[in-house]
């Protein structure tokens with residue numbers, strides 16, 4: 001099929017490449033000329049495992065092209081809209097300016113029978129509004145909403161082999177077109193839920209709200225563990241054995257960040273307020289508050305570990321991206337901790353295998369080094385805040401040779417406390433004795 005993908009960021013670039021990998025003829029459109037130049041040359045503008053391979057093969061084969069000109073999308077049968085929906089600074093609601101601009105730019109180019117498919121995460125009610133706009137301005141086209149559930153770090157696999165497909169549609173035709181787009185996943189037996197616009201929009205924000213709740217639940221248990229001497233990781237293992245609960249997403253630590261969970265729960269709460277149902281998801285504000293307290297907890301532990309003040313003390317911060325296998329630093333707990341420590345006068349040296357470039361743009365005041373050893377050298381405190389595999393596998397004995405003081409805060413509870421203590425370290429996890 002001929003497909004356009006409008007918005008080629010973390011979601012759109014992967015979606016466009018994966019659709020081409022599945023054999024479709026794809027054009028990616030973005031307003032960012034630099035990004036489009038990189039993608040057209042087969043270079044991903046961000047780090048995502050597996051993306052370079054499919055981007056290179058699809059651009060080389062000619063099945064995948066990129067442009068900044070919406071007119072180049074005109075002959076596509078299906079248009080995926082994957083532009084950003086960031087948090088509005090004043091209200092916390094989703095900022096729909098980019099979605100509206102993309103739709104207005106696309107509408108004049110819609111061919112007879114074209115299907116527009118929303119992928120961006122939007123407040124419930126957005127699709128109905130945009131469907132009315134299309135019915136008015138381009139009645140020969142139709143709209144579907146097909147939320148995306150990919151995880152950064154696993155984006156290619158999640159796109160090609162999704163756990164489920166959700167179609168919010170106004171008629172059966174739209175569902176059959178989407179079945180042709182996703183024929184490989186459908187044939188592999190992927191569950192497919194065909195529903196109305198509002199349900200499809202709500203499925204997406206409900207899923208992220210649930211995941212955020214699971215993480216903040218275990219972090220709340222960590223807060224209780226910290227005043228009782230209990231161990232939250234054992235607690236998570238024990239409750240996780242109950243299949244009704246499950247062990248995944250019960251890793252206590254510095255909490256959730258990224259371009260999705262924090263902004264999506266805030267936008268959901270703001271939308272519920274608008275709908276007069278603020279109390280129904282009022283708990284999401286508590287989920288957010290627990291999450292942000294964990295960042296503060298790491299900062300407080302750092303102050304404690306350094307005897308009451310971090311001022312002019314060298315702190316090695318391991319990790320700046322919001323999760324491993326990603327260079328994304330949007331609302332990163334790791335970067336937030338580094339910035340707070342710097343604000344308190346610490347000499348922060350931060351490192352990360354992929355996130356430094358993005359972190360430097362947002363926080364040029366921090367010192368960044370690419371080598372873990374350079375970050376650790378002469379450090380008076382080590383703070384592990386993103387669990388990249390190379391930090392998880394640090395050897396406590398060798399690491400002790402590099403630092404000036406053997407004190408570590410494990411903000412992701414990924415190190416073996418016994419091994420680190422045996423090597424002479426003062427080890428502090430979160431929610432662990």
Ligand SMILES: NC(=O)c1ccc[n+]([C@@H]2O[C@H](COP(=O)([O-])OP(=O)(O)OC[C@H]3O[C@@H](n4cnc5c(N)ncnc54)[C@H](O)[C@@H]3O)[C@@H](O)[C@H]2O)c1
Pocket residue numbers: 006007008009010011012029030031032035082083084085098101102105119120121122148149150151152259260
């Ligand atoms: N990143 C993820 O893992 C993920 C997963 C599921 C859903 N989502 C949702 O997908 C959407 C996109 O997220 P993202 O992380 O890819 O954001 P992003 O900021 O990485 O990418 C958005 C892209 O849209 C482009 N853009 C903005 N206005 C445009 C316009 N008028 N026309 C064409 N392009 C335009 C921007 O230049 C940018 O490249 C958001 O709604 C997000 O919540 C993201």
Ligand SMILES: O=c1ccn([C@@H]2O[C@H](COP(=O)(O)OP(=O)(O)O[C@H]3O[C@H](CO)[C@@H](O)[C@H](O)[C@H]3O)[C@@H](O)[C@H]2O)c(=O)[nH]1
Pocket residue numbers: 121148149150151152153208211215248249250251252253254255256257258259260261264322323
């Ligand atoms: O037990 C856990 C699991 C995750 N996290 C943190 O939670 C955040 C989010 O992690 P994850 O959900 O794996 O990453 P995202 O790529 O942001 O993916 C989420 O957000 C996407 C955008 O909406 C959705 O598509 C995905 O389904 C949803 O998992 C990260 O900071 C993690 O460190 C924890 O603190 N503890």
